[in-house]
Amino acid sequence: xxxxxxxxxxxxxxxxxxxxxxxxxxxxxxxxxxxxxxxxxxxxxxxxxxxxxxxxxxxxxxxxxxxxxxxxxxxxxxxxxxxxxxxxxxxxxxxxxxxxxxxxxxxxxxxxxxxxxxxxxxxxxxxxxxxxxxxxxxxxxxxxxxxxxxxxxxxxxxxxxxxxxxxxxxxxxxxxxxxxxxxxxxxxxxxxxxxxxxxxxxxxxxxxxxxxxxxxxxxxxxxxxxxxxxxxxxxxx
Amino acid sequence: xxxxxxxxxxxxxxxxxxxxxxxxxxxxxxxxxxxxxxxxxxxxxxxxxxxxxxxxxxxxxxxxxxxxxxxxxxxxxxxxxxxxxxxxxxxxxxxxxxxxxxxxxxxxxxxxxxxxxxxxxxxxxxxxxxxxxxxxxxxxxxxxxxxxxxxxxxxxxxxxxxxxxxxxxxxxxxxxxxxxxxxxxxxxxxxxxxxxxxxxxxxxxxxxxxxxxxxxxxxxxxxxxxxxxxxxxxxxxxxxxxxxxxxxxxxxxxxxxxxxxxxxxxxxxxxxxxxxxxxxxxxxxxxxxxxxxxxxxxxxxxxxxxxxxxxxxxxxxxxxxxxxxxxxxxxxxxxxxxxxxxxxxxxxxxxxxxxxxxxxxxxxxxxxxxxxxxxxxxxxxxxxxxxxxxxxxxxxxxxxxxxxxxxxxxxxxxxxxxxxxxxxxxxxxxxxxxxxxxxxxxxxxxxxxxxxxxxxxxxxxxxxxxxxxxxxxxxxxxxxxxxxxxxxxxxxxxxxxxxxxxxxxxxxxxxxxxxxxxxxxxxxxxxxxxxxxxxxxxxxxxxxxxxxxxxxxxxxxxxxxxxx
Amino acid sequence: xxxxxxxxxxxxxxxxxxxxxxxxxxxxxxxxxxxxxxxxxxxxxxxxxxxxxxxxxxxxxxxxxxxxxxxxxxxxxxxxxxxxxxxxxxxxxxxxxxxxxxxxxxxxxxxxxxxxxxxxxxxxxxxxxxxxxxxxxxxxxxxxxxxxxxxxxxxxxxxxxxxxxxxxxxxxxxxxxxxxx
Ligand SMILES: Cc1cc2nc3c(=O)[nH]c(=O)nc-3n(C[C@H](O)[C@H](O)[C@H](O)COP(=O)(O)O)c2cc1C
Ligand code: SF4
Ligand code: SF4
Ligand code: SF4
Ligand code: FES
Numbered sequence: 001x002x003x004x005x006x007x008x009x010x011x012x013x014x015x016x017x018x019x020x021x022x023x024x025x026x027x028x029x030x031x032x033x034x035x036x037x038x039x040x041x042x043x044x045x046x047x048x049x050x051x052x053x054x055x056x057x058x059x060x061x062x063x064x065x066x067x068x069x070x071x072x073x074x075x076x077x078x079x080x081x082x083x084x085x086x087x088x089x090x091x092x093x094x095x096x097x098x099x100x101x102x103x104x105x106x107x108x109x110x111x112x113x114x115x116x117x118x119x120x121x122x123x124x125x126x127x128x129x130x131x132x133x134x135x136x137x138x139x140x141x142x143x144x145x146x147x148x149x150x151x152x153x154x155x156x157x158x159x160x161x162x163x164x165x166x167x168x169x170x171x172x173x174x175x176x177x178x179x180x181x182x183x184x185x186x187x188x189x190x191x192x193x194x195x196x197x198x199x200x201x202x203x204x205x206x207x208x209x210x211x212x213x214x215x216x217x218x219x220x221x222x223x224x225x226x227x228x229x230x231x232x233x234x235x236x237x
Numbered sequence: 238x239x240x241x242x243x244x245x246x247x248x249x250x251x252x253x254x255x256x257x258x259x260x261x262x263x264x265x266x267x268x269x270x271x272x273x274x275x276x277x278x279x280x281x282x283x284x285x286x287x288x289x290x291x292x293x294x295x296x297x298x299x300x301x302x303x304x305x306x307x308x309x310x311x312x313x314x315x316x317x318x319x320x321x322x323x324x325x326x327x328x329x330x331x332x333x334x335x336x337x338x339x340x341x342x343x344x345x346x347x348x349x350x351x352x353x354x355x356x357x358x359x360x361x362x363x364x365x366x367x368x369x370x371x372x373x374x375x376x377x378x379x380x381x382x383x384x385x386x387x388x389x390x391x392x393x394x395x396x397x398x399x400x401x402x403x404x405x406x407x408x409x410x411x412x413x414x415x416x417x418x419x420x421x422x423x424x425x426x427x428x429x430x431x432x433x434x435x436x437x438x439x440x441x442x443x444x445x446x447x448x449x450x451x452x453x454x455x456x457x458x459x460x461x462x463x464x465x466x467x468x469x470x471x472x473x474x475x476x477x478x479x480x481x482x483x484x485x486x487x488x489x490x491x492x493x494x495x496x497x498x499x500x501x502x503x504x505x506x507x508x509x510x511x512x513x514x515x516x517x518x519x520x521x522x523x524x525x526x527x528x529x530x531x532x533x534x535x536x537x538x539x540x541x542x543x544x545x546x547x548x549x550x551x552x553x554x555x556x557x558x559x560x561x562x563x564x565x566x567x568x569x570x571x572x573x574x575x576x577x578x579x580x581x582x583x584x585x586x587x588x589x590x591x592x593x594x595x596x597x598x599x600x601x602x603x604x605x606x607x608x609x610x611x612x613x614x615x616x617x618x619x620x621x622x623x624x625x626x627x628x629x630x631x632x633x634x635x636x637x638x639x640x641x642x643x644x645x646x647x648x649x650x651x652x653x654x655x656x657x658x659x660x661x662x663x664x665x666x667x668x669x670x671x672x673x674x675x676x677x678x679x680x681x682x683x684x685x686x687x688x689x690x691x692x693x694x695x696x697x698x699x700x701x702x703x704x705x706x707x708x709x710x711x712x713x714x715x716x717x718x719x720x721x722x723x724x725x726x727x728x729x730x731x732x733x734x735x736x737x738x739x740x741x742x743x744x745x746x747x748x749x750x751x752x753x754x755x756x757x758x759x760x761x762x763x764x765x766x767x768x769x770x771x772x773x774x775x776x777x778x779x780x781x782x783x784x785x786x787x788x789x790x791x792x793x794x795x796x797x798x799x800x801x
Numbered sequence: 802x803x804x805x806x807x808x809x810x811x812x813x814x815x816x817x818x819x820x821x822x823x824x825x826x827x828x829x830x831x832x833x834x835x836x837x838x839x840x841x842x843x844x845x846x847x848x849x850x851x852x853x854x855x856x857x858x859x860x861x862x863x864x865x866x867x868x869x870x871x872x873x874x875x876x877x878x879x880x881x882x883x884x885x886x887x888x889x890x891x892x893x894x895x896x897x898x899x900x901x902x903x904x905x906x907x908x909x910x911x912x913x914x915x916x917x918x919x920x921x922x923x924x925x926x927x928x929x930x931x932x933x934x935x936x937x938x939x940x941x942x943x944x945x946x947x948x949x950x951x952x953x954x955x956x957x958x959x960x961x962x963x964x965x966x967x968x969x970x971x972x973x974x975x976x977x978x979x980x981x982x
Contacts, residue, residue: 045729046730090735093739100951120947128934801943
């Protein structure tokens with residue numbers, strides 16, 4: 001049974017199992033996302049997609065919240081805009097994002113969100129952690145300096161490739177994306193070198209070897225295509 | 238065993254105990270044990286033998302009676318008239334209390350003297366009065382057996398009415414009646430948020446196990462689960478540990494009643510591995526209860542079966558959060574996930590799951606036995622019953638206390654706690670640990686209940702209570718808790734993972750005299766962000782110590798920042 | 802109306818931002834009409850003057866001289882503009898920060914890479930001592946406007962300066978104005 005709700009005052013109808021994010025997208029309303037990726041399950045981690053729902057005293061992640069009949073959703077209030085900018089600034093300050101020398105410069109979701117939220121500078125102290133780059137794999141590389149810990153690579157590897165080579169080590173700001181039991185990527189025996197993690201990565205953290213500044217373009221759409229192809233047997237788009 | 242057998246066991250045990258005129262209770266809780274209290278128990282036993290008095294007295298290792306700052310503690314309960322039996326409806330605890338002597342700072346060398354004085358005048362130099370406000374102002378429900386029963390003997394628990402509630406529920410009540418009873422009692426969750434327990438039980442009972450996809454491991458028959466949350470990660474908190482160590486059977490009984498009410502046949506107790514004594518005693522208790530037919534299949538001869546397993550946590554604070562805890566039990570990384578769906582609908586392996594705190598469950602058996610009205614008679618309109626607090630900081634008596642809800646902070650700090658030592662002035666009390674706030678002197682007469690604490694910007698929390706005197710640097714307090722949250726953040730969501738680091742950094746800058754009023758603004762902006770956008774309660778409450786100190790002690794901040 | 806007193810400064814950066822500024826080509830003539838250049842690496846003026854209206858600061862704060870000069874700039878300028886990524890974020894100049902301290906970098910530049918007489922010039926007055934941690938300009942003084950970009954494209958610089966010359970505040974929104982890198 002379809003549900004009727006309003007998003008930013010606009011009346012929208014949606015399937016009852018749809019999330020607010022999906023319903024909004026069908027209605028051409030854009031909600032910023034970072035940890036969401038079509039084709040992967042949602043984890044509600046980045047908090048960029050938080051929306052206000054009338055009657056709820058908490059902000060709700062659009063990517064994991066199901067629509068309800070009569071819901072009144074606001075996706076772009078001043079308060080939300082301020083929070084989103086703060087979140088993006090926190091990410092830029094957390095690790096070493098030097099767009100000027102980054103493989104993803106110009107094709108980076110984080111960089112694009114910086115523009116979308118109107119970030120002209122970062123208010124917080126840059127933390128400058130000392131992090132490594134793993135170039136041990138013959139075709140791919142991982143630069144922890146650019147990783148925002150969205151776990152899209154973890155989920156792509158687990159859910160689409162079924163390898164579960166990648167996971168998160170440690171907690172808090174010390175979290176680190178690792179392969180197998182924290183070994184160099186090139187030594188992983190479970191990695192199939194399929195490259196799905198690289199496709200999934202929103203930033204310059206995962207890249208094809210040999211890419212130089214601004215050359216790394218991620219094929220994120222391919223993952224949604226793969227999922228649709230497998231689950232719904234849709235092979236042509 | 239069925240009710241008849243249970244009653245017989247209780248009577249036998251009481252008779253056996255009544256043969257002894259003197260019961261010496263040695264606290265072997267973690268704090269006293271660390272001070273060698275097991276040696277004291279041995280020394281007392283030796284002295285009994287040497288003085289030929291082991292026929293009339295018995296030494297019992299018990300859980301924590303609360304006054305840890307005076308430990309190791311030994312309580313000597315003697316019957317004045319030495320009657321042969323005890324009234325059946327009176328627990329040894331009650332009887333003992335009238336005639337008891339409490340010894341403080343006991344050493345193994347004191348054993349001979351203590352035994353020599355049995356039945357005569359107490360050893361004056363060791364005695365500490367039992368009628369001091371520390372004891373008389375407390376109301377013991379959850380802790381009634383702690384310090385009285387031997388946690389390693391099920392018979393001892395049965396002798397004081399243990400497992401009566403479970404058998405009553407199984408034989409006389411429907412699950413709905415149990416839920417109604419808990420609902421009417423007004424019991425609210427003691428794990429922090431104060432969620433009405435009856436409502437939660439009702440939701441799990443009604444939940445359809447087929448609504449969400451499930452993947453229960455082979456070998457586990459249940460399609461609903463009960464979890465006892467014994468993670469207790471707040472720094473300085475040891476309420477739940479004391480119950481698990483001192484009265485483990487009560488938790489099992491509470492869990493079994495909950496399981497019957499919601500329709501679960503399998504349960505887990507999640508305890509941090511840093512609580513080895515609690516784990517050991519719970520393990521022993523489970524084994525004893527199984528052997529007695531009070532856990533496992535066909536409990537008390539009824540059709541109800543319920544198994545309990547222990548799961549060890551690695552000590553991450555976030556694993557106390559219910560969704561992270563369940564992920565951890567499932568063998569995954571202990572990180573929270575967004576709710577809904579709530580565990581009551583889709584929890585462990587996707588099944589409807591009831592998760593309650595240790596103290597919440599420990600309240601259940603007495604509510605069943607004495608009735609919802611009795612429980613609802615303690616406390617305030619919206620906060621019923623008692624609350625256990627770990628009273629620490631700059632207060633004379635530190636330790637574990639249990640007080641009726643609605644008691645004033647002043648009574649806790651100045652009567653039970655004995656006031657501030659060294660002639661200093663009271664400044665604030667911190668409740669709720671890293672998720673709570675600091676309450677200044679102007680609210681000393683405020684009643685301690687869920688709503689009042691929230692109104693002044695703190696929370697009940699799980700029961701940490703730190704008293705601070707006028708020499709305390711409030712920014713340092715805020716910084717301490719922020720460091721804790723920063724270290725314990727799971728790192729999943731950005732506001733908490735990075736926001737706590739930035740807040741800690743600004744607090745450090747303030748302490749180093751390097752911060753400006755702009756930094757203070759940024760700090761307040763971060764408090765707002767992290768509170769309202771974090772995924773789980775850890776992040777959502779991490780700014781509370783900063784927010785509350787900024788609210789009540791802003792001058793301290795302003796005196797340390799430069800304009801700019 | 803008096804002409805706008807305009808300054809630009811080159812601190813811990815590669816001068817690329819100034820190069821991009823020079824890419825404004827003939828528009829520079831229009832600018833020269835509208836402003837009075839009172840201090841700039843492209844003009845031979847030794848001390849930073851007083852009563853400046855607008856100062857563009859290229860580069861991060863990387864050494865002691867920067868630390869001192871930036872205070873003068875703030876005191877003497879109505880509007881301080883962080884000009885380019887190094888000024889706004891620290892950028893490439895700050896890439897040495899994770900290495901902890903300036904000494905490693907100095908050793909690499911003056912010792913490891915030198916065959917003849919490797920030595921770090923620590924004597925007074927030769928090169929200004931480096932600060933341990935490179936920071937963006939706004940970490941040291943309040944900044945009024947930020948022009949990101951490495952370097953900021955000439956069009957972006959022009960949009961900002963045009964607005965300032967007209968007495969308006971520039972609209973820093975959208976990809977054209979805000980993209981880093
Ligand atoms: C970071 C965090 C830590 C928590 N730690 C505990 C804990 O150690 N023990 C506990 O009972 N509840 C803890 N909780 C609360 C649980 O998530 C849950 O609400 C509680 O166990 C429910 O039991 P109750 O209804 O009996 O209170 C924690 C919550 C958060 C957000
Ligand atoms: S990952 Fe994106 S934001 Fe980070 S440096 Fe590269 S381009 Fe910039
Ligand atoms: S490597 Fe890329 S995809 Fe993986 S967590 Fe980091 S930013 Fe996300
Ligand atoms: S709020 Fe903190 S602990 Fe909770 S999910 Fe987010 S990062 Fe993890
Ligand atoms: S996209 Fe919804 S939380 Fe990240």
